Amino acid sequence: MIVTRWLDDxxxxxxxxxxxxxxxxxxxxxxxxxxxxxxxHAYYAVLVKLSEAPDRMLRMSELAAEVNSSQSRLSHAxxxxxxxGWVRRERCAADKRVSWxxxxxxxxxxxxxxxxxxxxxxxxxxxDLLDPEQLHRLTEICAVLLKxxxx
Amino acid sequence: MIVTRWLDDxxxxxxxxxxxxxxxxxxxxxxxxxxxxxxxHAYYAVLVKLSEAPDRMLRMSELAAEVNSSQSRLSHAxxxxxxxGWVRRERCAADKRVSWxxxxxxxxxxxxxxxxxxxxxxxxxxxDLLDPEQLHRLTEICAVLLKxxxx
DNA sequence: ACAGCTTACTTGAACTCTCAAGTATCTGGA
DNA sequence: TCCAGATACTTGAGAGTTCAAGTAAGCTGT
Numbered sequence: 001m002i003v004t005r006w007l008d009d010x011x012x013x014x015x016x017x018x019x020x021x022x023x024x025x026x027x028x029x030x031x032x033x034x035x036x037x038x039x040x041h042a043y044y045a046v047l048v049k050l051s052e053a054p055d056r057m058l059r060m061s062e063l064a065a066e067v068n069s070s071q072s073r074l075s076h077a078x079x080x081x082x083x084x085g086w087v088r089r090e091r092c093a094a095d096k097r098v099s100w101x102x103x104x105x106x107x108x109x110x111x112x113x114x115x116x117x118x119x120x121x122x123x124x125x126x127x128d129l130l131d132p133e134q135l136h137r138l139t140e141i142c143a144v145l146l147k148x149x150x151x
Numbered sequence: 152m153i154v155t156r157w158l159d160d161x162x163x164x165x166x167x168x169x170x171x172x173x174x175x176x177x178x179x180x181x182x183x184x185x186x187x188x189x190x191x192h193a194y195y196a197v198l199v200k201l202s203e204a205p206d207r208m209l210r211m212s213e214l215a216a217e218v219n220s221s222q223s224r225l226s227h228a229x230x231x232x233x234x235x236g237w238v239r240r241e242r243c244a245a246d247k248r249v250s251w252x253x254x255x256x257x258x259x260x261x262x263x264x265x266x267x268x269x270x271x272x273x274x275x276x277x278x279d280l281l282d283p284e285q286l287h288r289l290t291e292i293c294a295v296l297l298k299x300x301x302x
Numbered sequence: 303a304c305a306g307c308t309t310a311c312t313t314g315a316a317c318t319c320t321c322a323a324g325t326a327t328c329t330g331g332a
Numbered sequence: 333t334c335c336a337g338a339t340a341c342t343t344g345a346g347a348g349t350t351c352a353a354g355t356a357a358g359c360t361g362t
Contacts, residue, residue, distance in 0.1 A: 004266070004270055005270070005271075005274060006270060007270060007273070007278075011278060011286075013290060014278075014286050014287075014289065014290040015273060015277065017289075017290050017293035017294055017297065018173075018176075018277070018289060018290070018293050019177070020293070020297060021292075021293035021294075021296040022169075022173030022176075022293075023177070024219070024296070024297060025173075025296060026170070026173065026174070068171060068174055068175070115155070116155040119155055119156070119157060119158060120155065120156075122158070122166060123156060125296075125299075126166065126169070126296070127158075127162060127166075129295055129296055129298075129299055130292065130295060130296075134288075134291075134292050134295065135162075135165050136165075137285075137288050137289075137292065138165065138168075138169060138288075138289070138292050139164060139165040139168050139169070140285075141172075141285050141288065141289050142168035142169050142171070142172035142173075143168055143172075144280055144281060144285065145172040145175070145176060145276075145277070145280055145281075146168065146172050146175060147280075148276075148280055
């Protein structure tokens with residue numbers, strides 16, 4: 001039988017602070033993007049990754065990995081983005097299972113329109129609150145949280 | 152005209168690390184709870200807060216504030232929890248607009264059953280990865296992110 | 303060459319969340 | 333008193349996410 005190692009008070013506080021802070025920041029940015037640009041943050045992330053890719057295109061599976069999404073989620077998301085004309089799908093000739101997601105000019109324009117407001121929001125709810133020392137440490141800590149190889 | 156203060160490379164890294172780390176941790180725990188206990192993390196949080204409240208009951212609006220949720224979201228959530236018999240609603244006699252959410256014995260039992268596995272998961276994806284120094288700093292930083300009064 | 307596994311992606315249904323609108327109740331001032 | 337506005341909560345519709353299952357195409361070993 002395994003005895004649960006419950007969280008002590010300090011751990012409780014630490015955990016709830018992390019959870020609440022990250023929720024708060026994410027919700028705030030999601031709301032800002034939805035309100036000002038009519039897209040959730042997940043869609044914004046897709047557009048960003050595509051815009052940074054060579055020829056503004058990526059395989060669906062690569063794109064999913066880049067934006068930290070399941071294939072299913074991405075597939076639905078790209079379907080919506082396609083409806084808006086912001087992304088286009090292209091079947092790969094070499095391997096017909098693969099499809100490429102391609103950022104259209106309209107998609108790039110939508111991203112360009114959304115970006116300034118979003119960056120400003122990120123500054124307000126994140127960077128402007130932290131000094132360089134804190135920022136550096138937070139980055140390190142987050143890197144640690146990410147490093148452990150998923151099971 | 153306002154000139155956008157774009158993020159420099161360090162800022163990009165910091166921001167993406169924070170976003171990715173917090174998403175990863177949250178998704179992991181959400182998945183764990185859903186898989187092992189059939190509830191999303193948001194519902195678990197509701198049960199926890201109720202279990203800690205005097206008489207295991209809270210007004211809907213207080214509960215919403217405690218779990219960082221909109222009233223609408225909480226109302227839907229409590230409706231689902233009520234269907235499962237984990238929470239019960241009681242109209243307040245003094246102010247009939249108010250309703251109390253009350254944790255039932257079944258709800259408490261469900262929480263008790265879910266907690267050990269969840270705590271273990273939190274250890275694995277959070278505490279076990281950080282040393283005490285990092286934990287302390289992270290808590291401070293998250294407190295800063297939370298402190299700014301929402302507009 | 304071809305049966306069976308793997309890979310890449312899609313689909314559908316169930317569920318949660320959001321936003322806006324709706325209901326009921328209370329409160330403060332004319 | 334009474335009504336206009338505030339408060340507490342609910343409801344419904346639309347959208348995104350998840351999970352499991354489904355399709356299609358490539359690979360592998362015999």
